Amino acid sequence: MPLFNVYPLYDVTPVSGKGIHVYDEKGAEYLDLYGGHAVISIGHAHPNYVKAVTNQVETLGFYSNAIQNPLQEQLADKIEDLSGCRGYQLFLCNSGAEANENALKLASFKTGKSRVLAFKNGFHGRTSAAVAVTDNKNIIAPINAQQKVTILELNDILGVKAELEKGDVCAVIVEFIQGVGGLDQGTADFFEQVFALCKTNNTMFIADEVQSGYGRSGKFFAFQHYNVTPDIISIAKGMGNGFPVGGVLIHPDIEAKYGMLGTTFGGNHLACAAGLAVLHTIEEEQLMDNVNAMSDYFMAIAKTIPQIKTIKGRGLMLGLEFDFEVGELRKKLIYNHHIFTGGAANKNLLRILPPLNIEKQHIDQFFEALKKALV
Known part of the structure; x- marks a missing residue:
């Protein structure tokens, strides 16, 4: 039976991983600066993760x-402890x-309303309502x-105000840092005004931290x-270091009712064990401090490369923007230099989403290869 052909694939077959590297069937080593869409948060085959x-x-x-x-309950308590989101409930x-x-769904239950505001270049998933609020007509059936959705320009506070009213x-x-869209960010004034307008207009303010959460931005969220x-x-994503797990943190003002939400596999024992291993490792290895240190180091080197026109993002959710499309550059990096990077809806943007325990030597290796690939 053939696979349903919906993915354009690189001719690379990873069969194992260790730390920030993966290895193909021939034993060749690749530096993983993409982590499978920011999923690998604490590194491939981390001992804590494997043991847990x-x-x-x-056991079960x-x-x-x-x-x-x-x-x-242990996972919920640990998320609360490390994130500082006191009093929230976890689904x-x-x-x-x-x-x-x-x-x-919760927002609609809570408010009794059905329309959603989202933003240009936003990406929130590929299922029913999640894809409807994603700014990509090609993937919306x-x-x-x-679904009732209005998509506005990021930073259009007057548009937000008019729609909410x-x-x-x-x-x-x-998304406080857009992922697939290309690492764009709203201003602090915009986000804070949107939050205030939501409060005034009985509208739920949803933070999509699927990619930017779990320390990737330099703060937990x-x-x-x-x-x-x-x-x-x-x-989701970095929450399980590769094990499929996601969640919703829900403000205490939203009351739970039996049957309101449900899932068969969500929160299963294996998922919780994986999630707890990730959180314990982030804490024990002080990975959020490492994110900030490595981000500063990365940006300092990036600023010295003249072909890079803009550095986008925060922490270890970064984008390097060029004045040309980066598809061929990514191929050179993976085939000639054995380095995984990511693309975006912005075809001129190279995305960097490494494990949070990346070290300076890995960043040096990347920039040495990038300089050669740009010649």
Whole structure:
């Protein structure tokens, strides 16, 4: 049976990984500066992660949410401890798209309204409502387009105000650092005014932290760089270091009711074990401090390369913008220099999303290769 051919694939077959490297079937080593879309947060095959998942699968890999699972409570408490999001409630699911689906559903339940405001170049997933609020018509099927969505320019505060005052908007969903769209960010004034307008107009303020969360921005969540308190926070990607897990942090003002949300696999024992291993490693190895130090080091070198026109993003969620499309550059990096990088909707942007424990030597290796590839 053939695979459904929806992915353009590089001719590379990783079969193992260790730390910031992956290895193909021939034993060739690749520097992984993309982490499978920012999923690999603490490095491939981290000993803490391997031990936690192994021990759990040997004990109990899965049971449904019809029974008590103390691991869920431990994970919730650890997220609260490291993030500082006191009093929030946690709903566990399986992916970023599912996290955003549930975030939007909660907003609609809470407000009794159905329209959503989202922003140009935003990406929130590929399922029903999540893809409808994503700014890419090519991936929105007619069944998704039935959702009530208005997409505005980032930083258009007058547009946000005008739409919210119509009274039918249940949620504004924001990436504080856009991922797939190309690492653009709103201003602090914009985000803070949007938050205030949501409060005034009975609208839920959703922080999509699927890619930017878990320390990648230099704070646990990217919204924490601003003076806002989201009603709902969606998380996934780096949360499980490769194990499929997502979640929604829900403000205490939103009351839970039986049957309001549900999932078969979300919050299973293996997912919780993986999630706890990630959090313990971030804490024990002080990885958020490393994010900030390595980000400064990376940006200082990037500023010395004349072909780089703009450096975008924060922390270890970075983009290098050139005055040409980077598709061929990415191929040179992967095939000639064995370095994985990412692309974006902005075809001139090279995305850098390494594990949070990257070291200076890896950044040096990347820039040495980049200079050669740019010749």
